[in-house]
Amino acid sequence: MKPKIADILISNGIVLTMNETADEIQKGAVAIKADKIVAVNQAGKFSDWKVSKTIDAQGGIIMPGLVNTHTHAAMTCFRGIADDLPLMTWLDDHIFPAEAKLNDQKVYSGTLLACAEMIMSGTTCFCDMYLFEDAVARAAKDAGIRALVGEVLYDFDSPNYGPIEQGFAYSERLIEKWNDDPLITIAIEPHSPYLCSPELLQRSFSITQTHGIPMVIHLSEAQSEVEGMQKKYHRTPVQHLADIGVLGSNVLACHCVVLTDADIDLLRSHNVKVSHNPESNMKLASGIAPIPKLLNAGICVGLGTDGCASNNNLDLFIEMDTAAKLHKVNTLDPTVLDAPTVLRMASIQGAKALGLGEITGSLEPGKNADIIVVDIRKPHLTPMYNPTSHIVYAARGSDVTTSIVNGRVLMEDGKLLSLDLEKVMEDVNEIAKEIRNN
Amino acid sequence: MKPKIADILISNGIVLTMNETADEIQKGAVAIKADKIVAVNQAGKFSDWKVSKTIDAQGGIIMPGLVNTHTHAAMTCFRGIADDLPLMTWLDDHIFPAEAKLNDQKVYSGTLLACAEMIMSGTTCFCDMYLFEDAVARAAKDAGIRALVGEVLYDFDSPNYGPIEQGFAYSERLIEKWNDDPLITIAIEPHSPYLCSPELLQRSFSITQTHGIPMVIHLSEAQSEVEGMQKKYHRTPVQHLADIGVLGSNVLACHCVVLTDADIDLLRSHNVKVSHNPESNMKLASGIAPIPKLLNAGICVGLGTDGCASNNNLDLFIEMDTAAKLHKVNTLDPTVLDAPTVLRMASIQGAKALGLGEITGSLEPGKNADIIVVDIRKPHLTPMYNPTSHIVYAARGSDVTTSIVNGRVLMEDGKLLSLDLEKVMEDVNEIAKEIRNN
Numbered sequence: 001m002k003p004k005i006a007d008i009l010i011s012n013g014i015v016l017t018m019n020e021t022a023d024e025i026q027k028g029a030v031a032i033k034a035d036k037i038v039a040v041n042q043a044g045k046f047s048d049w050k051v052s053k054t055i056d057a058q059g060g061i062i063m064p065g066l067v068n069t070h071t072h073a074a075m076t077c078f079r080g081i082a083d084d085l086p087l088m089t090w091l092d093d094h095i096f097p098a099e100a101k102l103n104d105q106k107v108y109s110g111t112l113l114a115c116a117e118m119i120m121s122g123t124t125c126f127c128d129m130y131l132f133e134d135a136v137a138r139a140a141k142d143a144g145i146r147a148l149v150g151e152v153l154y155d156f157d158s159p160n161y162g163p164i165e166q167g168f169a170y171s172e173r174l175i176e177k178w179n180d181d182p183l184i185t186i187a188i189e190p191h192s193p194y195l196c197s198p199e200l201l202q203r204s205f206s207i208t209q210t211h212g213i214p215m216v217i218h219l220s221e222a223q224s225e226v227e228g229m230q231k232k233y234h235r236t237p238v239q240h241l242a243d244i245g246v247l248g249s250n251v252l253a254c255h256c257v258v259l260t261d262a263d264i265d266l267l268r269s270h271n272v273k274v275s276h277n278p279e280s281n282m283k284l285a286s287g288i289a290p291i292p293k294l295l296n297a298g299i300c301v302g303l304g305t306d307g308c309a310s311n312n313n314l315d316l317f318i319e320m321d322t323a324a325k326l327h328k329v330n331t332l333d334p335t336v337l338d339a340p341t342v343l344r345m346a347s348i349q350g351a352k353a354l355g356l357g358e359i360t361g362s363l364e365p366g367k368n369a370d371i372i373v374v375d376i377r378k379p380h381l382t383p384m385y386n387p388t389s390h391i392v393y394a395a396r397g398s399d400v401t402t403s404i405v406n407g408r409v410l411m412e413d414g415k416l417l418s419l420d421l422e423k424v425m426e427d428v429n430e431i432a433k434e435i436r437n438n
Numbered sequence: 439m440k441p442k443i444a445d446i447l448i449s450n451g452i453v454l455t456m457n458e459t460a461d462e463i464q465k466g467a468v469a470i471k472a473d474k475i476v477a478v479n480q481a482g483k484f485s486d487w488k489v490s491k492t493i494d495a496q497g498g499i500i501m502p503g504l505v506n507t508h509t510h511a512a513m514t515c516f517r518g519i520a521d522d523l524p525l526m527t528w529l530d531d532h533i534f535p536a537e538a539k540l541n542d543q544k545v546y547s548g549t550l551l552a553c554a555e556m557i558m559s560g561t562t563c564f565c566d567m568y569l570f571e572d573a574v575a576r577a578a579k580d581a582g583i584r585a586l587v588g589e590v591l592y593d594f595d596s597p598n599y600g601p602i603e604q605g606f607a608y609s610e611r612l613i614e615k616w617n618d619d620p621l622i623t624i625a626i627e628p629h630s631p632y633l634c635s636p637e638l639l640q641r642s643f644s645i646t647q648t649h650g651i652p653m654v655i656h657l658s659e660a661q662s663e664v665e666g667m668q669k670k671y672h673r674t675p676v677q678h679l680a681d682i683g684v685l686g687s688n689v690l691a692c693h694c695v696v697l698t699d700a701d702i703d704l705l706r707s708h709n710v711k712v713s714h715n716p717e718s719n720m721k722l723a724s725g726i727a728p729i730p731k732l733l734n735a736g737i738c739v740g741l742g743t744d745g746c747a748s749n750n751n752l753d754l755f756i757e758m759d760t761a762a763k764l765h766k767v768n769t770l771d772p773t774v775l776d777a778p779t780v781l782r783m784a785s786i787q788g789a790k791a792l793g794l795g796e797i798t799g800s801l802e803p804g805k806n807a808d809i810i811v812v813d814i815r816k817p818h819l820t821p822m823y824n825p826t827s828h829i830v831y832a833a834r835g836s837d838v839t840t841s842i843v844n845g846r847v848l849m850e851d852g853k854l855l856s857l858d859l860e861k862v863m864e865d866v867n868e869i870a871k872e873i874r875n876n
Binding site for chain 1: 700
C-alpha cells in the first residue's frame, strides 16, 4: 500500500531519477515524508495526496543532489591564494605555510563556507579529507549537508593530533562520536602510499574492516609520485597497496591519474572505487586519468572537485562539463564519457563510491531525500531538447534553486536557509585577512 | 583638462583595466560620458564630478566586457539537440538537417537569445560566422551588443543567398548597409580552405583589402581537415593560404588546432590573429591547439566559445577556466596560460583579434564604454586574494550583474534591460518545437 501523505511534494518538473533504468519522468513529482523519498511519479498521480508543503519546480529539472567524492572543504580559506605555479613552489611557499595557521575553529569556518557553496550549487553530499575533521563533521551537520569525513593520516606529525598514534586515537573518537548520525559517516583516510608507511596503511585498512567503513586515500596522482614509489618499493603505488593487502571494495582511491593496465586490473579485481578530479588534475598539471579505460573495466568512478585551492570552486556542474569534454579530446573520440555517463558519475556512482549508494545518489522510494531542482527558464538553458545534455554541458551550479538533504530544505528559491550566509562569508574573510597579513 | 561631467559613474569596485600595464585599481571607479569612457581612477578622484547616474559595484570587480572571438550565435536554436556523436553523424544527421530549416527570421530569434545569454554572462562583443548575417547584425543592434558579423561563404549553394556570386553581393550589401553603425562591423568570412576554392579565398581577401575590414575563416580545426588538404593541395591549410596570398594582419583564423611549427611561423610572419575555442575543440574531439607556442611566438590569440551546439553555452568565464587548465595538463606545465594571460585573451587580445582593439577590450579614457561588473559577495568568490584569479578560476557568467555596451546599460542588477527576455526565450522554444516535430 502506497503512503498517501507527504511532508513535501516537489512538483511540476522533469524528473531525472538516476535509478537503474535512468527513468526520465515528464511532468513528474517527488514526494518526501520525514527524511525519505516515498514516491516518484507523474505529477497527476499525487492529486489525492495530503501534502504539507509543495515546491513548484516551474518546469525545471528535479534530480538527485550531486555527490562530490573528493574535496578538502576548508581549503576555501585559500581560494586563489596562489595559482599557476610549479607544484612544489605552490605547496611549500603558499599552501603549507597557510595550512600551518589552521585550527579547529578555522577549519569549521572554512568548511561552513564550502558547505554553503556546495548546497547553493547543487551538491548534497561530499567526501572530505583534511585536518581537524571533527570540525568538518560539525560544520556539515550544522549546514545540513551529508558528508563522509576522515582525518588525514601520515607518517609525520600533524598540526591537529601530533604523532600518528594520536591520529588513530582521534579517528577512533570520530567513529564513536558520529556513529549514529543521520548525515555524517566517518572514514579512515591515510594520505597516500608515499606519505604513509605500509604499517600505517595496513592498520588503517584493518580499522575500516573492523567498523565496516570506507578507507579514502590519494593514489597515483602524478608521474613524480609513481617514480618515487618505483624507486622506493620497485612497484607502482597500486601494486604496492595490493601487495600489502589494503585494497578492497571499501577503498576510495582519489585521482588515479597515472595507471598501468596492470594497475587497472588490480583496482577492478579488488572492486576499488575511484574519485576522478579532472579540474584539479588539469590545474596542477598532474595528467589525465584514464577514465574511459576504468569505466570499460567496470570500475565505479565518481566525480570530485578536490580542494578549491586547486580548482578554484566546488561547482560539480562545471566539473561534469570538464570531465565530459576532457576525455573526448584526450582520446580523440567524441563518444566517450557521454552526458548520461558523466551525470551518473556525479550522482549515483559517486554515492556508491562513498559506500552510500543505498542512501543517496538517485530518486527512488525508500532512499533518503537528497534532491535538487534546476531552473531552466534562462537563456543559456533555452531551448531544451534533452535535460541530461543541459545538466552536463550547459548548466552551472548557479542554476540550482532548491537543495534538500535528508528531507530538510537547505535552499529554496536560491536562498540558503540552513546558514547565515553573510556571517559565514565574513568569518572566512577574517581568516583570509589574517593569512594575508602574515 | 579633464572632463568633470559623467553620464554614468561605476564606483566602489576593484578596477581591472586590462590596459598595457594591467593596472588594478583598488576602490576604483570608471566614468562614462555618452558612448565613451572618460576617466578611470580611484573613486575618491570623482568626488567633485557631476554624475547623472551612479552604479555601485558593491566592492566587486569592474572590468572590460569580454570578447567572444568566434561563435555562430543562432545555433542557440540547436543547443543540446545532439551530443557525444562522431563528427560526421552529428553534422549529417542532426546539425545540417536542422540548419536547412533556418531562415532570416529564425536566425534573428536565435541570435537575440545568444545576445541575451552573452550580455547576461558578461560578453559585450562577439564575432559571428553564419547564414543570414543581416539578421545577426539586426539582432545584435537590437540587443545593444557590439558585433563583428559576416556571411559564411563556400563553394556550394547557400540556404541564404544561393550561388557564391550572390554571396559576395550579399556581403557587399552588408558592408554598405552597416557602414557607419556604432556597434556593427562587417567582415568577409569564407568558411575554410577545404570548403572554399582558391579563387573564392582570393576574392574574399581582396574585398577585405579594399574596404579595410577583417577576414574571418576556420583554419586547421582537425587532423582530418589537414589530411584532406595535404591530399588535395600537398600542403597544410596554413601553407595553402600563404601560397595563394590570403594571409594578413586583418585575418582572424579560428581554431588552429593542428599546426606545424612552419605553420606557426607563417601565422606569425603574416601577423594573423587566432581565435582559440577550447571547449568546442574538446567536445568535438578535434584536438588541443598549441596555444602556448602561439603565445610564445607573439601571435595575438583571442578566446571563443564556437557555436553553442558544440559547447553548449556561450559563457566566456567557463571558457577562460577551461583554457587555463587545458594547456597546463596538455603540456604538464602548471605555469602556462596563467590567469592574467587568459584574461587578456578574453578581453583586450580578443578585441585586437577582431580589429577592434582601439575601441574595446580595456578600460581606458577615450575607448568606448564596454564594461561589466562582477559581484563577488558569493560563497564561491569568498575570500578574494586576487581578483584576476577569481575571474579566471572561480567565477561564472552568472556572477555578472551589470553589462554596459557603448555607454548603454544593457543589464543592471542581473536584469536584462535591452530585450524582453521572456519573449526572446519563447520565440526560440517555438523554433525548437518545429525542429523537434520534423
